[in-house]
Each structure stands twice: as structure tokens, then as C-alpha cells.
Amino acid sequence: MSKTLATKGPVSERMGSIRRVLWIVLFLNLGVAAAKYFYGVASGSASMQADGIHSVFDSAGNVVGLVGIALAARPADEGHPYGHAKFETYASLVIGVLLLLAAFEVGSSAVGKLASGVYTAEVTPVSFVVMAGTLAVNLGVTTYERRCAKRLKSEVLGADANHTLSDALVSIGVIIGLVAVALGFPMADPVMALVVTVAILATAYDVFKHALATLSDRARIPEEDVRAAAVAVPGVRDAHRIRTRGTEGEVYADLHVLVDPSMTVGEAHALADEVEDAVRARFPNVADTLVHIEPDDGHTE
Template sequence: MGKTLATKDAVSARMREVRRVLWVVLLLNLAVAAAKYAYGALSGSASMQADGIHSVFDSFGNVVGLIGIALASRPADESHPYGHAKFETYASLAIGVLLLLAALEVGTSAVGKLVAGSYTAEVTPVSFVVMVGTLIINIGVTAYERRCGKRLKSEVLAADANHTLSDAFVSIGVIAGLVAVALGFPMADPLMALVVTVAILVTAFDVFKHALATLSDRARIPEDDLRAAALSVTGVRDAHQVRTRGTEGEVYADLHVLVAPEMTVGEAHGLSEQVEAAVQARFPNIVDVLVHIEPDDGHKD
């Protein structure tokens, strides 16, 4: 009972930390989006406005992430005995959808300018100050969010970090476009907006790929590693049918353990608890372990 309570407390602490990171990133993304879009509108730069729209969708992604984490934090109940952790995955999928909508918006605007031959961007020193300043912020946000995502094994933070990283690459493209416009190539501005579109689509693909890995119950921990943790317990002769699933932050595992045939039920039960403890000690992101005891009599069922 104590171990279950400790696990629940750890999950709750993880969710609170993820929520805090999302709030910090949301505020920074809103500041970056406002700066880029406002100056892009004033200067007539399609690529700067596109980059600003991309940053706005970053902010929407943070909001979606906060909603997903709020739902994922709910405890297990009768209708969801395994908890609500996959709502975090659904939130990352929603971020992917927002990315697709952003790509549509940016791409449509760029194509419209190219077709109409409307190249209105005005490049000033302030343009570069705005873009370089927001680029530095984006790089810092990406590093912070990615580090937190790895530490907390959060799919939402990982997806959002990739989203913000794409924004940084896009900003670099926009800066390159502004340089080209200043050198006398006004068509470069909407062309770089198309590069923005491609970058967003690539990011969306990566988000969908990671989310679908969870929803398809992809194994989260190598079978040999989990088997080694079980074999570290004295009395365990072998382990097989090792399976894991769930989100990166909340993994469910089950395995069959072979023990001496003469072992009593009470001894086998005690051994299974030792195996559970050993597995969870080695892999803290495992929130539940199901151990099936089998006699080592030459048959593996």
C-alpha cells in the first residue's frame, strides 16, 4: 500500500512540474509571437508575419498541453482503471493538428503573394533586431523545455519542444529572407514563408509519430533490461513474456517469473513483491508491475 501511494505521489509531482513548465513556455511564446507578428504587419513582411503566426500556434499548443495535463492528472477510477495518462498523448496529437492548421495558413498566404506578385516587405535594422532577439528566446525556450521533457519523460513537453525548435529554425529562414530582400530580391520573402510551411509540416510529422507510438502500445523498455532487473532478485530462475506499454512517463509492465517448484504460495508472493520493487527501483517511470509466478518445471506458459 505504501509503495502504491508513493508511486501516485511521484506521478502527481511529475504532472505539477510539467504544468509549471508549460505555463512558463506559454508566456514566453506569447511575447515572441506578439513581437514578430506586430512588426511583420507594420513592415509588410510576409515571412515575419508567418513566423509570428507560427509562434501563436506554439502558444495554442501550450494551452492544449495544459488542458491535456489537467485531464491526465486525474486519478484512476472505475471507468479508467489504468488512469488517464494517455490524455497527455491526445494533447500532443492536438498540437500536431494545430501545426497542420498553421502550415495551411502560412502556406496559403505565401502562395497568394507569389501569385499576385505582391512583395511588400520593408527591411530595416529593427527587423533584424526583432528576429534575432526572438530567435535567442526560442533557442533558450527549446533547450529548457527539451531538458525538462527528458527529465520528466513528458510527451507533451517533448512535442512542444520540437514545435519551438522548428520556430527557431523558421526564424533563421526569415532572417535569411530579410537579408535577400535587403540585397534586392523581394520575392525571397514569400519564398521563405514557404520554407516556414515545410518546417511546420516536418514538425507535425514528428509529433504524430511519437504520439502514435504510445497509442499503438509500443514497448517502452527493452525486454532484456527489464528481465535483468527481475533476475537480480534472489530466487528468480528466469523471466519471460516481458511486456511494457503506456506513455514514457507512466509505463505499465508485466512479466512471467520462474521459481523453484517447491516454493510455497506465501514465499512466491513475497518474491513477486521483491521483483516489483526491483523493477520499479531500476525504472522509476514504471507505475505498475504485474508479476505472474510459474514453477520452473520445464514448461513455460
Template sequence: MRRVDASPLERNRKVRTVLAAILVANWAVALAKLAFGWMSNSAAVTADGAHSFIDGGSNVLGLVAMSVASRPADEDHPYGHGKFEALASLGIGAMIGIAMLELGRMAFDSLLHDRHPDVTPLMFGVMVGTLLVNLAVTRFERLQGEKLKSPLLLADARHTLSDVGVTLAVLVSIGLVHLGYPKADGIVTLAVMGVVARVAWGIVKQAVGILSDTARLDPQRVAHHTLQVPGVLSCRDVRSRGMEGTVYVDLKIEVDPQLTTARAHELADAVETQLQKEFPEVVDVVVHVEPARSPSSLPGISTR
């Protein structure tokens, strides 16, 4: 029995609205960083701007993916199109990887060719301003991602958070250059690559977990709540998959072999209702009903 409501469509609409707002903020920040990075001849600031620009590209990718993910289930996609959201998260991870390569190129260029950025109070002020914008965007997107249970928003929030780390590192490099350490521009840029790589790994890991059908619920907890239904003698072969807010479960229960088909079906319905009550994220439960066998001959079966 599948839980049917209009909330997924509303959720996707809200996710798209959040992404559109963040797209505007990311590209405004990117343009400011790129302009002042070019004007000041700073590899770190320019790389930071490129990173922010890729943030905007990630938002565009997310908007396209959410347009697909919001489509209802159809004959070819009976479980819906939700995994397109995870695919978009993989795309974000790939974009972070591209940004990391660009950071490395610019860092070595700065170190090998002894490029010294021109530090000005205006440049410092712009970087502080973009830092505050990134912090606000990260907090807003993370809260919305948790509220809407969107892996895409949560992934993009981590991506934007990496921008905060990058900008902080750039501010440090600006200060060091001003104090007479010009190579700090390239060195700090290299250090930022480690932060970017870690963010990319976290995003890819989450997306792969969804796409590879990693278990979403603890089988023991599912079995425990299933066995609370009167008439269910055992529960086994519990499987779950899906996304954080959209989980599918299938399991096997054993009942008295003397039960009628109608009564066995009622027990299956009761199990579905019980699990959806205990796990609000569960939208579909498939219960396989089997006649009870001797527990002693089947090790590992949960019984009550």
C-alpha cells in the same frame, strides 16, 4: 505492487507552471511578429507570427490536458489519466499542420501576386529579438521536459524550436529582399514548410507510440534482472507500456512446482522490488507465477 507517491501530482503542477510561463512568451513574440509583418507587408514575417500564435494555442491546449492528466487514478481510469498528455501532444502536431498550410498559402500569395515586403532596420531588430526569445524558451522547456520526463513539454519544445528555424529563414529572406530579390520572401516561406512538417511528424510519432502502448523497456533486460532473483527459474512474455516516466510491466515467471503459495507470492514480490530498483520509471509490475515445466519443451524461455 504499485509504487505510490505524491510525485506525479507535483510533476504535473510543475509542468503546468512551465507551460503558463511559455504561453506568455509565445504570445508576446507572436504579437510582435504579426504587427511588423502586417506593417511591412511581409508574408514570411506574418506567417512566422501566425506560427508563434499557434505555439501559444498549443500551450493552452497543454494546460487543459495537464489539468486532466493530473487527476489521480479512479474506478474508470485505473491506470490514471496520463495519456491525456499524449493526446495533447497529438493536438500540438495537428496545430503545426495547420500552420504549415497557412505558410503555404501565404508563400504562394507572395509569389503569384509579387508582393514585396518593406525591409527596415526596426523590422530586422524585432526579428532578431524574437529569435533570441525563442532560443531561450526552447532551451528552458527542453531542460524542464527532460527533468520532469514530460512528453508534452518535450513535444512543445520541438514545436518552439521549429519557430527558431522559421525565424532564421525569415531573417535570410529579409536580407535577400533588401539585396534586391523580392521573391525570396515567398521562396523562403515555402522552404520553412519542410521544417514544420518534420517537427509535426516527430511529435505525432511520439504521441502515437504512447497511445498505442509501444514497448517501453527491452524485454531481454527485464528478463535478465528478473532472473537475478533466487528461486526464479525462467522468465517469459515480458510486456511493458506507458510513458517515459510512468511504465507498467507484466511478465510470467516459472518457479519450483513444489513451492507453497506463500513462498511463490514472496518470489513475485521480490521480482517487483528488483525491477523497480533497476528501472526507476516502473510504477507497477504484474507477475504471473507458474510451475516450472521442461525447458526443452518450451523453446524461447529464458532460464538460469
């Protein structure tokens, strides 16, 4: 006995909302990347160029997210009876790989400058204007995307929000490096680029950790919370063997409920429907609930 969300409705609306957020963030990231990278090239700042490259990978991550959401939004079919929601998780993994590539690009450039001893950064008031402006945009994007990720329970938006937050932290590091260069410490520019590299690697780790939680079928809802929803239904004496898995936005649950042994098949079926509705009412991100009816005759495992 199970109840599944229709393809059209909450699921499709959620995917559409995620898609809109990704488009908005994509255009903002492209603007930020262009401002930082091209002024970094013009001023010879390695850390500003590194920060610009990081923002480019933010944009690439948005594109990956859009592709992943397009695939995840497809309805269940014969080959994928549980739907395609995990494509959103796969998109998060690709974003993690892009972060690793960005870390390599930024780190190798910084090491090259430190090894050669050639420091070319020129600091002007415009440098600080560019970095402060792009930092404000990044912080705004991060706040907006993180709120949407929590509301929509989206792994892609969560990964991308962390990515953008790391970009903001990197920008703060770049500003510190530019101040040091202006005070007569030119080596600070590539050193801060290395700090950028560490920040990107830390972000990549966080993205992989969340994606692997889904792919390893980690429990998504505490067992006691699901049990509380089930036993609140009149006629349910207890519930056990409770399991949940899936993405944060599309959870699959199954549980066994104990009922009066004298209950008819029709009554048991109706009760199972009530349990499914109760679980869905308490946890709107549950896409499918499978309820197994057991007689409460003292012979349960």
C-alpha cells in the same frame, strides 16, 4: 500480484512540474509571437507575419498541453482503471493538428503573394533586431523545455519543445529571407514563408509519430532490460513473456518469473513483491508491474 504508484507522490509531482514548465513557456511564446507578428504587419513582411502566426500556434499548443495535463493528472477510477495518463498523448495529437493548421495558414499566404507578384516587405535594422531577439528566446525556450521533457519523460513537453525548435529554425529562415530582400530579391520573402511551411509540416510529422507510438502500445522498455532487473532478485531463475506499454512517463509492465517449484505461496508472493520493487528501482517511470509466478519445472512455453 501488482504494485501501483500512489496518485499523490511521484506522479502528481511530475504533473505539477510539467504544468509549471508549460505556463512559463506560454508567456514567453506570447511575447515572441506579438513581437514578430506586429512588426511583420508594420513592415509588410510575409515571412515575419508567418513566423508570428507560427509562434501563436506555439502558445495555443501550450494551452492544449495545460488542459491535457490537467486531465492526465486525475487519479484512476472505475471507468479508467489504468488512470488518465494518455490524455497527455491526446494533447500531443491536438498540438500536431494545430501545426497542420499553421502550415496551411502560412503556406496559403505565401502562395498568394507569389501568385500576385506583389511583394511588400520592407527591411530595416529593427527587423533584424526583432528577429534576432526572438530567435534567442526561442532557442532558450527549446533547450529548457527539452531538458524538462527528458527529465520528466513528458510527451507534451517533448512535442512542444520540437514545436518551439521549428519556430527557431523558421526564424533563421526569415532572417535569411530579409537579407535577400535587402540585397534586392523581394521574392525571397514569400519563398522563405514556404520554407516555413515545410518546417512546420516536418514538426507535425514528428509529433504524430511519437503520439502514435503510445496509442499503438509500442514497447517502452527493452525486454532484456526488464529481464535483467527481474533475474537479479535472489530466487528468480528466469523471466519471460515480458511486456511494457503506456506513455514514456507512466509505463505498465507485466512479466512471468520462474521459481523453485517447492516454494510456498507465501514465499512466492514475497518474491513477486521483490521483483516489482526491483523493476521500479531500475525504471522509475514504471507505474504498475504485474508479476505472474510460474514453477520452473520444464513445462513453460
